[in-house]
Amino acid sequence: MADAYVRFAEADGASFVQDAAGRWIARDKDGITVVCGALSIAEAARLYCEDRDITPSTNDAIMARIFAAYRPYDTHPAFREGYRAYQLDGVFRRNPHDGVAAQAWERGASAAMLYRRALAHLDAVPADAAPETASPGWLSRLIRTGRC
Numbered sequence: 001m002a003d004a005y006v007r008f009a010e011a012d013g014a015s016f017v018q019d020a021a022g023r024w025i026a027r028d029k030d031g032i033t034v035v036c037g038a039l040s041i042a043e044a045a046r047l048y049c050e051d052r053d054i055t056p057s058t059n060d061a062i063m064a065r066i067f068a069a070y071r072p073y074d075t076h077p078a079f080r081e082g083y084r085a086y087q088l089d090g091v092f093r094r095n096p097h098d099g100v101a102a103q104a105w106e107r108g109a110s111a112a113m114l115y116r117r118a119l120a121h122l123d124a125v126p127a128d129a130a131p132e133t134a135s136p137g138w139l140s141r142l143i144r145t146g147r148c
Helices: 002-011 041-051 059-068 077-089 099-124 138-145
Strands: 015-018 024-027 033-038
Touching: 002 015, 002 041, 015 041, 024 041, 033 041, 059 099, 059 138, 077 099, 099 138
Parallel strands: none
Antiparallel strands: 015 024, 024 033
16 A cells, blocks of 8 residues: 555655655655655655545555544544444444443444445546546545535
């Protein structure tokens, strides 16, 4: 997946250089530094793409981007329970928790809903059109508003 981030960053006009300490810097097409101090070119590309809301259209990348929007709840065990509950029962799900666990569970269910919508959006995009050029920032719009 690191190669996909490098490819998308370069397609957006990014250039990568190393500083004197061996850390990677990512600059946009205008020469403005977007990322500095990355330990590898893969990390620099990933951070660049996160800054620009560019996400490779692989299922793993989309899921990771959606989960990152729910930090720190995505680290709670109830988050995964809510995610699985939505996949199994859809909107007919019952939250068995209280307090923070209940919040994590609900956010997990919301993440599953967004993931399902993201996959539906990808299915609607023509196969010959690259999703990043067909509708730039579609995933970030989906995460912020619930609509592509």
